[in-house]
Amino acid sequence: MSVVSRRSARRRRGFPAAALAAPLTLALAVTLGVPAAGAQEDVFDGPAVDVQETPVEDTTPRAETGNIAPPAASPFSVLDPGPAEHVDVLRTEIAPDVPGLPDGVEVTKVEWLDSHWANISITSPSMDGEVQKVQLHLARDWYSDPDRDFPSLWMLGGLWGSEQENGWSYKTDTVRFFADKNVNLVLPVGGSGSFYTDWQQPDNGQNYQWETFLTQELPPVLAQWRTRDDQRAVVGLSMGATSAVNLAARNPDMFDAVGSFSGYLDTTSPGMPQLFDQNLKSAGFDATKMWGPYYSRDWREHDPKLNVRSLRGKLVYVSAGNGKPGAHDDQGDHPEIISNPMEAGSRVTSQTFVNAAKLAGVDVIARWRPNGTHNWPYWEPELHEMWPMIAEKWGIDAGDLAAECTVDGVFAEAVERSRGTDVGECISNVYAGPDGGEIQDFEGARFFRAPDSDTAYAQWGRTGALYSSMGGASSWLGYPVSEEESLSKGVYVRYEHGRIHWTGEYGAVAVRDDVIAAWERKNWEHGFGYPVSAEVDIQDADGKVIGQSQRFERGTIIRNTASGEVFSVQGLIGDRYLELGGPNSVLGFPVRDEETLGDPQGAYSAFENGLMYYSDNSGTHLLLNGPLLEAWKDAGYEHADGLGYPTSDEVVGADGSRYCDFERGRITVDADGVATVTRTASPEDAGQTGGTGGTGDATDAGEAA
Structure with a gap:
């Protein structure tokens, strides 16, 4: 006997069975695993599917590279974007103050990776206090128009992915493509195998509650980054495409555009829950812990085709290939044969969704590609094609869709001087900087002209990115007075009130003028080595800031806030001093740099309250x-x-x-x-x-x- 809930019956009314059931070709294209029947609540008893179970490796350890990869020789390996290339963190803001967040939601840190890329770490109470990371790529005019809020495009990844970086940012040209456009890109990191949904039970060491995180906990954080709440779009590929449509349908007031690239947009037609389970098993998860027993209420409430009415009035874009080899595949001996069942399955379920949409009176833009498989090279152009439609939906001005700018005067001279460096094209006209200076932004650099200066200087690479993340000319560094200059190891840039040094070992580090003076006394990098980390505050027992310290390869330079004096400690004396508590120790602040002594050989440092001596x-x-x-x-x-x-x-x-x-x-x-x-x-x-x-x-x- 069938048991159909009232809610499910209402959703199915008026939909012919042919529109809801996946065609037989889907069952032929994939081998499904069907577990033994068991007790299920609120079950829809679709036609029996006689299939064979295929053993699949059920655990997938996290690789040292930080990505969750499919089992060896798995048919899912094509989905794996591979590990992300390492990108140095330029600057970290620890536990920044973010007002107005829901109870338990906390921004634990913000990591800047370039001038427009920040990784935000957010404590999620819905996920047992786990910290979730979200990449935010800032709109083109983020700096030039600081009073403006921007629309956002959310991008979800597939079944496999890096735990360090969203695949969209390193497997496609997405970041470069949007560099001259005024939209914030929101790229959640992690969530492999999650379908970005709220799971009924924890599984494989994860308590996934992604829908709650994305729809309730993340938006208040993004509001602090000048992200509008009335212009949001969400797109995804494969697993992320299913998730994008579900998020938009289940939260109709949140997104006004949704894109599915090779998604599975039917979760409850006969055999589909088993297919989802088979896919999730390859990632070490059990689909019944996600939405419960097959065909039950939670499965239907996460079925895009059954929720399609909620998408009425939105921009809905759906695309899929047919599974045959395309332009980005090896054609093989029989290019006319479907070689990729995953894409064929996407095509069939996407068509089922489109059929349901037509019956519900929901407009869908469908792009059925004549050839193509389930792979990254096919998803990048889908985003390119959908973006102008999103922009039109939002009514974005033409000026926000591409940069219209000119380069002349001292900025043209600076560009000419920077030939050989990938500064790219301009993405802004010249705009006012602090105190009467001027700034012009390019794809790969920013140019600054200080007040009363007749020269503009380019800031690029890791030094320029750190400079921008610190606030550029508004930071304590002030305006640049040089471009990158080479040293025996690394490069540096001079500013009005300091420098930024970069080395391959330590990345980019900013150094204030008074610390530079102390560094010079120790013979620069030849005697004291290169700066290792940024300056940090020194606090007393009551939490009052009493000074600052900055580490170098062969010592530490310390500033006394009260006196303004800056001195260094080094070697074994410096190590012992810092172990004792540095300025908070009985010795207090240093009052001289370390001095060497004659025969017998030794050294000493003088402090406010005493001396420290060393000899072999x-x-x-x-x-x-x-x-x-x-x-x-x-x-x-x-x-x-x-x-x-x-x-x-x-x-x-x-x-x-x-x-x-x-x-x-x-x-x-x-x-x-x-x-x-x-x-x-x-x-x-x-x-x-x-x-x-x-x-x-x-x-x-x-x-x-």
Whole structure:
């Protein structure tokens, strides 16, 4: 006996069975696996399908490259975009303040990869607090029109994909194609095998709740990125195409255009749930944990053809090939034969969807390609063809569809000077920069002219991208005063108030002028090495910012906010100082750069509250300002007629007394501050080393200094 819900019956009314059932050719094109019958709620008992089960590897480990790949020799391997090429993160904003987000939704960080590409990491309460990453590629006029909000195009990937980057951005020309267009691209990362839907049960270590994330948690975040809420389009390929149509149909107020490229737009005709399950098994998932038992309510509520009425009034674009070899395939010996059942299946189910749309009075733009398989080269041109239709739907001005700009004056001179660099075509006219300067944007660079300057400088590559992500001329760097200049390792650009250095090891790093002055004192990269990371704040125990530090290959440069002084620490002294807590340690901020000492060889650094000394024989130890240090000074410091280098830290007792061991003696200070020097070797033994056998590690006796 059939059991059909009232809701399902209403949706099917007026649809002939022929329009809803997948033709027999689909069953011939694919081998389906049908599990044994079991209890199912609210079941539609379609005709039985007599098929054979094909074993499929049911686990797919994440590769070290960060992408989920199909099993070896799998027929699904053509869908795998492969790992994304590594792109350095230029700048990371940790937990930026984003107001107005739903409870539990938090932006944990924003990573800038170039001037128009930001990766946003978002905590998703619907997915048990997991952090989801979304690529955002900013509209052309993001910088030149800072008060404007932009429409958005959402792009969903296929069954397989990288966990680091959305396949659309590295398997197609999408980013370059939209570089001169005023639309924000929203590219969710990950979600392989998810169908971007809310799953009934966790599976394969994932609690997928993608629909909730995309429709409820993500939009408030995107609003902070000047993304309009009344002009959204969503497109997808293969799995992502099914998902795009479902998202648009199930959330009709959210998207006004939807595109399906080689999607499966029928989930409940006989055999279709089994086909979905077979595909998902190849990714290590169980389709019944996604939408429950086959043909049940949740399957019908995620069937694009049954929900097609919700798409009325939207731009709906559907395309598919026929599975025969096309222009991007090896023709083989029999090009007339369907060689790709996946695309044939897409073609059949897409046709079923279009048939249902016609019966429901929903306009669909269908593109049936005479040849072509289920592969990336066929999806890129579909996006190119659909985009003008989306733009027309939104009523976008012609000026937002392509750049109309001219290059002249100092900017033309700068372009000529930059020949040999891929700056591309202009995508804006000259517009006002801060304080009366000027800026002009190109596909691969941005050009800046400072106020009262008769020269514009190009900013490109990783240095230029970091500069833009920091705010360009509005940042503390100010305007550029040079273009990239080469060093023995990497390149650098000079600005009004600092530099950006790039090396292959450390990427692009910005350095302020006062840090550059301290770096110069240490003989630049020849003595101190290259900058390793960006400047970071130093906070005290109450969270107050008291300074900044910046790491270099062979040391750290530290700024004291109160005094404005900037000094460096390096080597083993620097390592020990930072281990103790740096400026938050008992020593405080450095007040001089490290200095080397003569014979015997050693070094020391001076700090607000003491000194730290090093020698190969004695190690690294600290002394505090006060009577003990004064007594060492009076006794001749480390010199041949003195006590030698310290062999322990200064140790403070509970009563305020203290002591420190040296290579040739010990100094003790009683509770009243009276110092006593005890020598264990005469000045004539200055060349000998060895101490008194004192405590050594200051933490083992009394209170460590």
